[in-house]
Each structure stands twice: as structure tokens, then as C-alpha cells.
Amino acid sequence: MNTDATGIAPRDERSLPGDDRVRLTDAASVELAVRLAGASGLARSSxxxxxxxxxxxxxxxxxxxxxxxxxxxxxxxxxxxxxxxxxxxxxxxxxxxxxxxxxxxxxxxxxxxxxxxxxxxxxxxxxxxxxxxxxxxxxxxxxxxxxxxxxxxxxxxxxxxxxxxxxxxxxxxxxxxxxxxxxxxxxxxxxxxxxxxxxxxxxxxxxxxxxxxxxxxxxxxxxxxxxxxxxxxxxxxxxxxxxxxxxGSLNPVVVTRGAIGGADGAAGIAAGLAGSFTRDGGQYCTKPGIVFVPEGAGFEAALVEALAGASPQRLLTDGIAAAFDRGSVELAERADVELVFGGERAGDVAAPVVVATGTSAFVAAREAFLEECFGPLTLLVKYADDKGLDAALAALEGSLTATIHHAPGEDVAELAAKLEPIAGRIVFNGWPTGVAIAWGQHHGGGWPASTASVxxxxxxxxxxxWLTPVAWQDAPAEVLPAELADGNPLGVPRREDGVLRLG
The missing domain is CATH 3.40.605.10 (Aldehyde Dehydrogenase; Chain A, domain 1)
Incomplete structure (x- = not known):
């Protein structure tokens, strides 16, 4: 979702009777559209x-x-x-x-x-x-x-x-x-x-x-x-x-040492990550773009193996493909970065890229590493101990999601508490690229994930x-919306004198 939604050459044509065409200026097009929408009377519907x-x-x-x-x-x-x-x-x-x-x-x-x-x-x-x-x-x-x-x-x-x-x-x-x-x-x-x-x-x-x-x-x-x-x-x-x-959102993932030693192990978690960050060319707002992994746990090798059969994918637009090329090359060529995996490009398509760095380098060059690269790229940040991990997590910006991979029974309450201030949704032992349509869903987060995290x-x-509150004081019954009428004829949930009544 994190692509430029405003870049297009001006154009707008509308059909008229007799198949005649007129070309409207952008301002005239917007004026007409807003006027028609405003005159639709939708707000007066039930x-x-x-x-x-x-x-x-x-x-x-x-x-x-x-x-x-x-x-x-x-x-x-x-x-x-x-x-x-x-x-x-x-x-x-x-x-x-x-x-x-x-x-x-x-x-x-x-x-x-x-x-x-x-x-x-x-x-x-x-x-x-x-x-x-x-x-x-x-x-x-x-x-x-x-x-x-x-x-x-x-x-x-x-x-x-x-x-x-x-x-x-x-x-x-x-x-x-x-x-x-x-x-x-x-x-x-x-x-x-x-x-x-x-x-x-x-x-x-x-x-x-x-x-x-x-x-x-x-x-x-x-x-x-x-x-x-x-x-x-x-x-x-x-x-x-x-x-x-x-x-923009990087959607950090933390893999604990306990998770590496668990039933799925490095291979299982790596396979899940490979599928998630390359899904549809990595062009998801919830793509896991930064993954904190234990140093020396063999995760890099497991991820390379999981990506062995990954195919290049054509990205949505030439602009997105060009931006991915620039961003991935700049990141991979940094002196404080190791290229873990770089697939072969084929024409105008993008291949998966994995780069790695340590927690000290990540914190020192925070702004560079927090620049989102839209496409099939993920950054591994290797941590040696909890102190290094904590310092790296403290450098993060707002994200739509954060994910924790942990062993069954492992206490990750403190880790979750550190991620709550930056993420709108916290995923446990899963991957964030699926966003369910549900009453309990939250798809937002602190800047730059969204402009309104609430x-x-x-x-x-x-x-x-899209709603604003209105209060009616001592209003005649005939001016009130039906949802506020005496007797609750529409049966909507209401709070009446402090008591919630479900209709």
C-alpha cells in the first residue's frame, strides 16, 4: 500500500449524449464530482x-x-x-x-x-x-x-x-x-x-x-x-x-532464542518469513521489513535455504521497480551491511533481497535503516543479548504491526510491552501480511505508519x-434522529442515564 497515490498525468474525460467528449480541467473535474456527490442526498438515507x-x-x-x-x-x-x-x-x-x-x-x-x-x-x-x-x-x-x-x-x-x-x-x-x-x-x-x-x-x-x-x-x-x-x-x-x-511501515519481527530452539526452529520460522516478505513481490503495507534475530543461531543460512526456489516477480509499476532497485542497491552496498541473499534479476522484475547488520550499526545509522524499501526486501538485525535488542527496539518508529516469534510457554510479556507503543497490532507466532475484516481489527499505528494512530x-x-458527534439539548421530539427517539423504536444499543442498553 505504500506507493505514491498522486502521480499521474492530468486527464479526465466524461461521456455526453451523442458520444461527444469534452475534456475537463482537473479543477473542473473535481468541482463537478464534489458537487454531484454533495447533491446525492446520501446523508438523508436510513x-x-x-x-x-x-x-x-x-x-x-x-x-x-x-x-x-x-x-x-x-x-x-x-x-x-x-x-x-x-x-x-x-x-x-x-x-x-x-x-x-x-x-x-x-x-x-x-x-x-x-x-x-x-x-x-x-x-x-x-x-x-x-x-x-x-x-x-x-x-x-x-x-x-x-x-x-x-x-x-x-x-x-x-x-x-x-x-x-x-x-x-x-x-x-x-x-x-x-x-x-x-x-x-x-x-x-x-x-x-x-x-x-x-x-x-x-x-x-x-x-x-x-x-x-x-x-x-x-x-x-x-x-x-x-x-x-x-x-x-x-x-x-x-x-x-x-x-x-x-x-510507510516496516512491521518489525522479533525472533527470540527460545523460538529458534522450539519445534519450528530456525528452518520453520525462516520459511514463514520467506513466504511473507516475498508475497506478491513484497508489495504489502504489512510486509515484515525488519527482523531481529539472535546472533549465531544459524537463521541467515536457514533463510537462504528457504529462498532457494524464490522466483523474481514483476512489480506493479515501473516507478515502483526503479525505486526498489535504487533502495535495495543502496542498502546492500553499505559498509555496515552484509548481503545475505540477492536473487538474480530477470528483465523488469524484482528478485528477493536479504541484508543483515548488527544492533550497534542499526542504532548508529537509524535513519538509513528505517527507510522503507517497498518490494521483496527484508533487513535482519542480529542481536547478541537483551541489552542490544532493547537499544535497537528503542530506535524503531511507528508501524502497523509488530510480531514476536517465541517458544511455547516463554514469557514475552515484557517484550510485548516494549512493542505496544509503536505498533497498532501485535502478532504472536504468525506473520502480519493477512489483515482480517473484523470488529476487533486495528490497522493503524504511530507515524509514519499512519497520520492518526487512534x-x-x-x-x-x-x-x-467519517462521523462527528452532535448533541441535542431539550430538543423537540420531531427534530431528533429516530435512533434517539423515546422507546428506542429502531432497537439500537444506547447508553441511557449511564446504563448501556442493547436495544
């Missing part, structure tokens, strides 16, 4: 209606699966099997958020009855979360379905009642246009507002989207450089808006980013 529309979009995507997968395979070079699975994930996300809004607890509905005996007296207060308004979403390159036009940001925003304007990723423009058409047609056929989902393209359009005064929040998945630039734009607006960026871009609470 939760039940939005749930039906999300399911309708999911069914339409599945119905067009073969066509969409073929487009994505041609544009991204990802395998048809991987893309087919991603279509399923995308439809699952849409249905998941339909379920989230049907359940209703995300609204944080709260009622406090009036009590004149209190000091100060308490009026009647009813509070819940309401949609912010038009949301901008920047699509990712490496997940052309699940983190793109109809990805989690879009699904959660539509569920919240926020119309969405997506800035397409240049890595799959035709797919982006087609899946937008599929979704809009599904909305219209289900009686929903087709205008609630819009698409714009181009770097300048992306900038204009962030700066548009009617856009209330932005979700971004991409590079640290591109995300930081847009984050600064969002904050420099006359009226700053939330910018929820998922950026929020997630995957899981039920992703919807919270």
Missing part, C-alpha cells in the same frame, strides 16, 4: 437503505468478477488467483459494513434525562454520531480492489452516510473507471443515489480534492512522501480537515473517521 445499497454493490462486483479481474491482471501484473480473492474480500467488506450499520452501536447513541437537582442542573441531552459530508479517498496501487475505488475507506464512508469522491490510482486507471461504473449502476438499480460515488484522476485533481472547501475528510493509502504532502495541504486549508493517511482503516471502527 441505515437500512444504505445497508441494502452496499449489498447491491457487493453483488454487482461479484457478478462482474471475471471482467474486472481480467482488467486488473492486465494493468497490475498481479495473478488472477490473487485478484479473484481480492474481489471476494472487497465484496465481504461491503457486506461487513452493511452489518455494522445494521447493528448500530457505532452511532454511540447516548441519552441523559433532565435532572434539575444536580449542580449545575442537567438538561435533556441526546447525543450520537452523524456523517461529516463529502469524503475524498485516495486509492492504493497494490490492492486494486480492496484498497481502491470500493475499498475499506469507500465502504465505511458510504456506510456512514458520506458521499465519496475517489482519486484513482494511475496504476490501474481502466479498472478504476469500470468498477466505478459498476457501482454507480448498482446503486441506481437498487434505488440509491448513483451520484454518491464519483471518480477523479490526476495528480492535480488529487490536490484540488484535498483543498476543495466542501470536502470534509480524506482517506489516503500510499507513500510517506505523497501522504505527507497531502496531509500538509489538508492542515494548511483555511478550514483544516482530518486526513487519515496510511503511509483510528483504523480496516475493521468496524474504520467508520468512526
Amino acid at each position: 441505515r437500512a437503505e444504505r445497508g441494502e445499497w452496499l449489498v447491491a454493490i457487493a453483488e454487482a462486483v461479484e457478478a462482474h468478477r471475471d471482467e474486472l479481474v481480467a482488467l486488473a491482471e492486465e494493468e497490475t501484473h498481479l495473478s488472477a488467483a490473487r485478484l479473484d480473492g481480492e474481489v471476494t474480500r472487497t465484496a465481504t467488506q461491503l457486506r461487513f459494513f452493511a452489518g455494522v450499520i445494521a447493528e448500530g452501536s457505532y452511532l454511540e447513541a447516548t441519552i441523559d434525562s433532565p435532572d434539575p437537582s444536580l449542580v449545575p442542573p442537567r438538561p435533556s441531552l441526546r447525543r450520537m454520531l452523524r456523517p461529516l459530508g463529502v469524503v475524498g479517498v485516495f486509492a492504493a496501487s497494490n490492492f486494486p480492489f480492496a484498497f481502491s475505488v470500493l475499498g475499506g475507506d469507500t465502504a465505511s464512508a458510504l456506510a456512514a452516510g458520506c458521499p465519496v469522491v475517489v482519486k484513482a490510482h494511475p496504476g490501474h486507471p481502466r479498472l478504476s473507471r469500470r468498477i466505478t461504473e459498476v457501482a454507480q449502476a448498482a446503486l441506481a438499480a437498487a434505488g440509491g443515489p448513483a451520484g454518491a460515488l464519483q471518480l477523479v484522476e490526476g495528480m492535480e485533481a488529487g490536490i484540488a480534492l484535498v483543498q476543495h472547501p466542501a470536502v470534509t475528510a480524506v482517506g489516503f493509502t500510499g507513500s510517506t512522501r505523497g501522504g505527507r504532502a497531502l496531509f500538509d495541504l489538508a492542515n494548511a486549508r483555511p478550514e483544516p480537515i482530518p486526513f487519515y493517511g496510511e503511509l 483510528h483504523t482503516s480496516v475493521g468496524a471502527t474504520a467508520i468512526r473517521r
Whole structure:
């Protein structure tokens, strides 16, 4: 996910009656898209209606699966099997958020009855979360379905009642246009507002989207450089808006000495690492990019053996491939680094690279080693003792995940406590490259993993980013949302006078 989501030559064409074509400027394209989205009336729809529309979009995507997968395979070079699975994930996300809004607890509905005996007296207060308004979403390159036009940001925003304007990723423009058409047609056929989902393209359009005064929040998945630039734009607006960026992440892994001596041993852990950091060319935001291993435990040799049959893979774009070449060569040629494994390149594809260093060198050159290299590369940091490991862990930045490989029964509570401040999700004896769609999921972390570590871009609470609280004081019954009405006619979970009632 950590690729530049803003780099594309300006272009935008829209069909008009009679097959005439007009070319819109980026600013005009964004203005039209935001205006159409804002006029869609999505915020006035009910939760039940939005749930039906999300399911309708999911069914339409599945119905067009073969066509969409073929487009994505041609544009991204990802395998048809991987893309087919991603279509399923995308439809699952849409249905998941339909379920989230049907359940209703995300609204944080709260009622406090009036009590004149209190000091100060308490009026009647009813509070819940309401949609912010038009949301901008920047699509990712490496997940052309699940983190793109109809990805989690879009699904959660539509569920919240926020119309969405997506800035397409240049890595799959035709797919982006087609899946937008599929979704809009599904909305219209289900009686929903087709205008609630819009698409714009181009770097300048992306900038204009962030700066548009009617856009209330932005979700971004991409590079640290591109995300930081847009984050600064969002904050420099006359009226700053939330910018929820998922950026760079190294996802550290700690392998304990106990794990090396355990049932899986060095060979088993190395095989798992090899599969994880090379999966789909290492183009995952959760790729384990730095692995702390015991010095002298034979892990390097085990990893080389595990990578013996690894094949070069074509990366998503020429730009990503060129950046990987530069980054991997610069790292491998450092005097304080040992090249453990460097596969043979073949044409425009990337082969796995493993480099190693010690804890002292890692701490001394922290900034260089913490530079993410997007692609099939991982850095081994060899530690001699707990003191060296602790110093290296203290040098880490925020990440989406952290992983601990340990022996059964081994006490790793203290180690986990050291990783908690930097990671949004801690994995034990597994690998972080799978991100489940669930109520308990958290996909975020401290900078540079994200711009807002208290929020997630995957899981039920992703919807919270597109909502804002409103309290009604001594309000007439007719102005209250149905979810706050007396008697709880919609049966949503509510906190009433401090007591949580489940409907």
C-alpha cells in the first residue's frame, strides 16, 4: 500500500449524449464530482437503505468478477488467483459494513434525562454520531480492489452516510473507471443515489480534492512522501480537515532464542518469513521489513535455504521497480551491511533481497535503516543479548504491526510491552501480511505508519473517521434522529442515564 497515490498525468474525460467528449480541467473535474456527490442526498438515507445499497454493490462486483479481474491482471501484473480473492474480500467488506450499520452501536447513541437537582442542573441531552459530508479517498496501487475505488475507506464512508469522491490510482486507471461504473449502476438499480460515488484522476485533481472547501475528510493509502504532502495541504486549508493517511511501515519481527530452539526452529520460522516478505513481490503495507534475530543461531543460512526456489516477480509499476532497485542497491552496498541473499534479476522484475547488520550499526545509522524499501526486501538485525535488542527496539518508529516469534510457554510479556507503543497490532507466532475484516481489527499505528494512530482503516471502527458527534439539548421530539427517539423504536444499543442498553 505504500506507493505514491498522486502521480499521474492530468486527464479526465466524461461521456455526453451523442458520444461527444469534452475534456475537463482537473479543477473542473473535481468541482463537478464534489458537487454531484454533495447533491446525492446520501446523508438523508436510513441505515437500512444504505445497508441494502452496499449489498447491491457487493453483488454487482461479484457478478462482474471475471471482467474486472481480467482488467486488473492486465494493468497490475498481479495473478488472477490473487485478484479473484481480492474481489471476494472487497465484496465481504461491503457486506461487513452493511452489518455494522445494521447493528448500530457505532452511532454511540447516548441519552441523559433532565435532572434539575444536580449542580449545575442537567438538561435533556441526546447525543450520537452523524456523517461529516463529502469524503475524498485516495486509492492504493497494490490492492486494486480492496484498497481502491470500493475499498475499506469507500465502504465505511458510504456506510456512514458520506458521499465519496475517489482519486484513482494511475496504476490501474481502466479498472478504476469500470468498477466505478459498476457501482454507480448498482446503486441506481437498487434505488440509491448513483451520484454518491464519483471518480477523479490526476495528480492535480488529487490536490484540488484535498483543498476543495466542501470536502470534509480524506482517506489516503500510499507513500510517506505523497501522504505527507497531502496531509500538509489538508492542515494548511483555511478550514483544516482530518486526513487519515496510511503511509510507510516496516512491521518489525522479533525472533527470540527460545523460538529458534522450539519445534519450528530456525528452518520453520525462516520459511514463514520467506513466504511473507516475498508475497506478491513484497508489495504489502504489512510486509515484515525488519527482523531481529539472535546472533549465531544459524537463521541467515536457514533463510537462504528457504529462498532457494524464490522466483523474481514483476512489480506493479515501473516507478515502483526503479525505486526498489535504487533502495535495495543502496542498502546492500553499505559498509555496515552484509548481503545475505540477492536473487538474480530477470528483465523488469524484482528478485528477493536479504541484508543483515548488527544492533550497534542499526542504532548508529537509524535513519538509513528505517527507510522503507517497498518490494521483496527484508533487513535482519542480529542481536547478541537483551541489552542490544532493547537499544535497537528503542530506535524503531511507528508501524502497523509488530510480531514476536517465541517458544511455547516463554514469557514475552515484557517484550510485548516494549512493542505496544509503536505498533497498532501485535502478532504472536504468525506473520502480519493477512489483515482480517473484523470488529476487533486495528490497522493503524504511530507515524509514519499512519497520520492518526487512534483510528483504523480496516475493521468496524474504520467508520468512526467519517462521523462527528452532535448533541441535542431539550430538543423537540420531531427534530431528533429516530435512533434517539423515546422507546428506542429502531432497537439500537444506547447508553441511557449511564446504563448501556442493547436495544
